[in-house]
Amino acid sequence: MSSFEISGPKKLEGEIEVKGAKNMALKAIAASILSDEPMIISNIPRIEDVNRLIEIIEDLGAVATWETDSRLKIESQGISKPKLNEKLVPTLRSSIVLIGPLLARFNEVSLPHPGGCSIGKRPIDVFIDGLTSLGVKYYCKNDSYFFKKPGRLEGNRFRFPKPSVTGTETMMMAAVLAEGATALINCACEPEIPALAEYLNSQGAKIKGAGTHTITIEGVESISAGECKIIPDRIETGSFAIMGVATNSRIGITNCNPLQCELPLTMLKDMGADISWGKDWIEIRPVKKKLHAINISTKEYPGFPTDLQAPMTVLLSQAEGNSSVFETIFEDRFMYIDSIKKMGADITMENPQKITIKGAHELHGKEVESPDLRAGIAMVIAGLIAQGETRIGNIYQIDRGYENLQARLNQLNADIDRHE
Numbered sequence: 167m168s169s170f171e172i173s174g175p176k177k178l179e180g181e182i183e184v185k186g187a188k189n190m191a192l193k194a195i196a197a198s199i200l201s202d203e204p205m206i207i208s209n210i211p212r213i214e215d216v217n218r219l220i221e222i223i224e225d226l227g228a229v230a231t232w233e234t235d236s237r238l239k240i241e242s243q244g245i246s247k248p249k250l251n252e253k254l255v256p257t258l259r260s261s262i263v264l265i266g267p268l269l270a271r272f273n274e275v276s277l278p279h280p281g282g283c284s285i286g287k288r289p290i291d292v293f294i295d296g297l298t299s300l301g302v303k304y305y306c307k308n309d310s311y312f313f314k315k316p317g318r319l320e321g322n323r324f325r326f327p328k329p330s331v332t333g334t335e336t337m338m339m340a341a342v343l344a345e346g347a348t349a350l351i352n353c354a355c356e357p358e359i360p361a362l363a364e365y366l367n368s369q370g371a372k373i374k375g376a377g378t379h380t381i382t383i384e385g386v387e388s389i390s391a392g393e394c395k396i397i398p399d400r401i402e403t404g405s406f407a408i409m410g411v412a413t414n415s416r417i418g419i420t421n422c423n424p425l426q427c428e429l430p431l432t433m434l435k436d437m438g439a440d441i442s443w444g445k446d447w448i449e450i451r452p453v454k455k456k457l458h459a460i461n462i463s464t465k466e467y468p469g470f471p472t473d474l475q476a477p478m479t480v481l482l483s484q485a486e487g488n489s490s491v492f493e494t495i496f497e498d499r500f501m502y503i504d505s506i507k508k509m510g511a512d513i514t515m516e517n518p519q520k521i522t523i524k525g526a527h528e529l530h531g532k533e534v535e536s537p538d539l540r541a542g543i544a545m546v547i548a549g550l551i552a553q554g555e556t557r558i559g560n561i562y563q564i565d566r567g568y569e570n571l572q573a574r575l576n577q578l579n580a581d582i583d584r585h586e
């Protein structure tokens with residue numbers, strides 16, 4: 167198992183460029199199935215989740231070629247069997263998003279339960295209800311799901327019981343090629359959704375309202391492919407900003423869209439961080455005073471993202487006073503707390519969804535594990551501020567979502583060794 171060894175504490179300096187958004191890249195790969203023309207995805211991050219999804223579509227018969235480091239060509243005309251691989255799908259929760267485009271193009275798909283995720287139960291009821299509302303018949307046998315609709319899917323009205331990001335994207339892609347109009351109500355509004363819709367519309371889809379809670383789609387018979395440019399990763403952006411503040415560093419973050427993480431950035435300011443931003447950059451400067459405690463509650467976009475909850479908790483362990491963190495999206499997203507406590511943080515689990523943090527306490531390097539990818543970067547931040555050596559195991563979790571993190575942070579003066 168690979169690990170990082172981090173020598174701390176370290177102040178960072180220099181500039182770091184944000185890569186393309188993981189959570190748009192995965193949906194863009196899925197969108198390549200909607201057309202049988204070749205599709206180019208640019209600004210795509212070189213991360214393990216992208217590699218896993220490529221393996222899954224190649225197993226279906228697609229051909230993926232890296233034209234450059236961040237430009238991927240996908241040819242999906244060779245797909246003949248809409249049956250998702252039983253060994254690969256359980257390694258990647260987001261492979262579920264493939265079922266929308268596969269149903270739209272082939273009218274059938276089967277898959278095992280998508281797994282690979284440690285942050286909660288992650289049911290797929292929303293996908294089943296949404297797709298059956300488009301006329302798809304479904305049954306489940308031996309832990310596998312089978313979806314089928316003779317002929318094109320039929321546009322309909324579907325209300326999400328609660329906003330789901332991948333659910334919204336799956337339904338949007340399924341409805342693009344459906345017969346008639348579809349109205350999706352109570353949709354998620356995360357920025358990756360309008361970005362995907364913009365690409366699909368540029369290829370002939372008729373989607374309106376993406377980025378709001380109501381999306382309407384006028385079905386078309388076919389769409390073309392062309393180039394899809396991935397937007398900057400707002401979670402990587404926010405993680406680097408939190409890292410800069412936690413290490414009391416002077417760093418610049420470039421190639422980002424600060425408005426897409428305006429709330430976390432504003433909260434950092436409220437805590438006393440010296441931070442400013444423009445259209446596509448963020449600057450963080452060191453401060454002399456201690457940061458102060460705040461309370462956060464995770465929420466759907468534009469609220470505080472659950473994907474920044476763990477990095478923020480590490481930062482709050484360094485703020486003066488009592489902070490609370492309330493996780494409202496996923497039920498198992500505090501699994502990293504014991505590791506941060508082992509390093510010296512004073513954190514109390516009030517209930518499975520809420521913690522309180524008493525700060526500030528010095529952290530000390532320890533041997534820890536990375537239970538999921540966002541907890542992984544939180545551990546890296548902890549390692550950068552801790553006294554001594556921190557060894558983080560299971561860094562596959564970090565590689566899932568952050569491209570070449572060790573080399574990029576070492577260019578900012580971090581001292582991180584990677585052991586394979």
Ligand code: EPU
Nearest residue numbers: 189260288289290291292293329330331332333473495496
């Ligand atoms: N949910 C259901 N039933 C469903 C689907 C979802 O109950 O059929 C629940 C989930 O269990 C959760 C809530 O709905 O409690 C919201 O989950 P959502 O479906 O929005 O999450 P997701 O689409 O699976 C995406 C990101 C996550 C991010 C969440 C929330 C991708 C590939 N994943 O997940 O990203 O945390 O939205 O913003 O887009 C990550 O990048 O580390 C990550 C976990």
